Amino acid sequence: MQNSPAARQAVVVGAGFAGAVTARELADHGYQVKILEHRAQIGGNMYDYPRDGVLTHLYGPHIFHTGNQKVFEYLSRFTRWVPYEHRVLGRIKGKYVPIPFNFRSMEELFPSEEAAMLREKLTAAYPGQDRVSVLDLVHNPDPDIARLGEFVFENVFVHYTAKQWGMPVEQVDTSVINRVPVVLGYDDRYFRDPIQMMPEQGFTPLFEAMLDHENITVELDTDARSRLTLTEDGRILLDGETFTGPVIYTGAPDELLDCRLGALPYRSLRLDFETLETDSFQPASVVNYPNEEDFTRITEFKKLTGQAMPGRTVILREYPAKYQPNTGMEAYYPIDSEESHALYQRYREEFARYGNLYFCGRLAEYRYYNMDAAVDAALRLSAELVK
Ligand SMILES: Cc1cc2nc3c(=O)[nH]c(=O)nc-3n(C[C@H](O)[C@H](O)[C@H](O)COP(=O)(O)OP(=O)(O)OC[C@H]3O[C@@H](n4cnc5c(N)ncnc54)[C@H](O)[C@@H]3O)c2cc1C
Structure with a gap:
């Protein structure tokens, strides 16, 4: 030049x-x-x-x-x-439930009368609102709503956030926790943007x-x-x-x-890809594992791209990791x-x-x-x- x-x-x-x-x-x-x-x-x-x-x-x-x-x-x-349109499931208490947590997730995890009672209470407590922060639920004066908040916080947020950021949830900025709300309804899309492609x-x-x-x-x-x-x-x-x-x-x-x-400081990820000789590995393109496992989520790529590939699929497990400069790791977050x-x-x-x-x-x-x-x-x- x-x-x-x-x-x-x-x-x-x-x-x-x-x-x-x-x-x-x-x-x-x-x-x-x-x-x-x-x-x-x-x-x-x-x-x-x-x-x-x-x-x-x-x-x-x-x-x-x-x-x-x-x-x-x-x-x-x-x-x-x-x-x-991206839809994520979470593996919680042995079930696949929609993430962000919504009324369907509640119905999967609670007995039907309890889920119906919570639905009614949430709709009355947050009129006209379709999303709420889990921390708002935890601090709600109604003990049933607060208990639901604690359940969601414990089973969806605490361990996932600790894995993702490598620190206890109390040390994580609340804006990070508020990135994934609780949905007051059945909208199970992960993103709400009008354009998703x-x-x-x-x-x-x-x-x-x-x-x-x-x-x-x-x-x-x-x-x-x-x-x-x-x-x-x-x-x-x-x-x-x-x-x-x-x-x-x-x-x-x-x-x-x-x-x-x-x-x-950045968070990094160890990415573990695997090719499997099977049509389908999991029921959604992304399944979050908030609790027991060391990885945070598994992606099955052909379900993102809509690619037809009978008999074969590629999956990815993501393990959060501390970023160390000049070691070949990627600075992600x-x-x-x-x-x-x-x-x-x-x-x-x-x-x-x-x-x-x-x-x-x-x-x-x-x-x-x-x-x-x-x-x-x-x-x-x-x-x-x-x-
Ligand atoms: C795991 C993960 C999943 C994500 N998923 C989504 C998603 O679903 N939807 C979404 O909208 N966003 C997503 N994002 C965010 C998305 O990756 C960023 O918005 C995007 O990468 C920003 O583009 P960029 O050009 O700023 O950075 P990058 O894509 O990181 O590009 C920076 C480039 O600079 C190069 N570079 C750096 N230093 C040097 C150097 N010294 N010399 C030469 N080259 C250099 C790097 O090699 C790299 O190619 C995700 C991010 C991560 C980490």
Whole structure:
């Protein structure tokens, strides 16, 4: 890449949604864009591939859902979709029951008169409301509702949350617990967004179409840290030469500075895939195991993608794990705490002197982004850059 005219050149680090959308937008506006991606493939965490013939998500199951029409229309330029409404079951007390916990879950787990009584009480206690936080139930003055709250808290939340975050539930931010509500009705969809779809051919072809542009080059197996240098006087060097175009970084900010101020904490996952010679392994695409097992959930991929594959199926067990930088583990979930966000801010202050360095995406902004939010953030950043 020539460094002149620099304003029309850009470097993007990472080929997940944050990086790929920014790259495509800049390319569509005339920029020559170089993407540096340290994995062997594009697609970030959305990468999917045929495993023993079954379309499988290498970094855990990804379901597209959004209320953002603009994001949906944008992605629809690169894929056709198949409708898919995600429904999750939980294995609780030896039964499969809907998650989020709803009236049907109650009917599966309680004698019918008790379930009917609770249904009536809940409907009267929360008129016009279709969802409620489990903590609201626990603190309800009606002892029957509070007891139900405690049952759900104990059987659906406590152990799952402790496994997922590696800490007792009392230490987990309540916003995390409130992410999965209790449903006051029979709506058993896991997400409520009006748009719930899977890309017809998978996520990887969507990314291939997005990055198929004459102005975009992608360098795989390339850790950006081997190509970019941040100088003390606020310049960014690309392969030793000053680079003045925008550099969009979608990786972890602490790793860009070799964790100089300390490592940002993340949760990771050990992913255990298995191919089975059977038509079907479980009654839903995802079954949560909140209690006894070490894993949190099992995904059966062909039930997500609707793929017909008689006689064979691929499943994935997810074991939460502590993230250790530079060990080959993946940083999946930022850990919400005052200290972690304060450390993140200190990194951002370190980067303030680099006027052409931009942070975008789940790792770079240190926040849990769903795919649609990552795409939206990338569209907003690109709109600023091409002004
Ligand atoms: C297990 C799991 C399940 C999820 N399920 C869903 C779901 O069902 N629905 C949903 O909407 N969202 C889901 N998400 C969230 C989704 O993965 C994120 O929204 C999405 O990954 C954000 O895209 P991104 O580009 O910010 O990050 P990423 O997809 O992580 O992409 C970042 C890219 O940058 C690269 N990179 C990092 N550092 C460097 C470097 N130094 N040099 C070069 N390259 C680098 C990485 O290799 C990676 O490819 C899930 C997340 C996880 C962890």
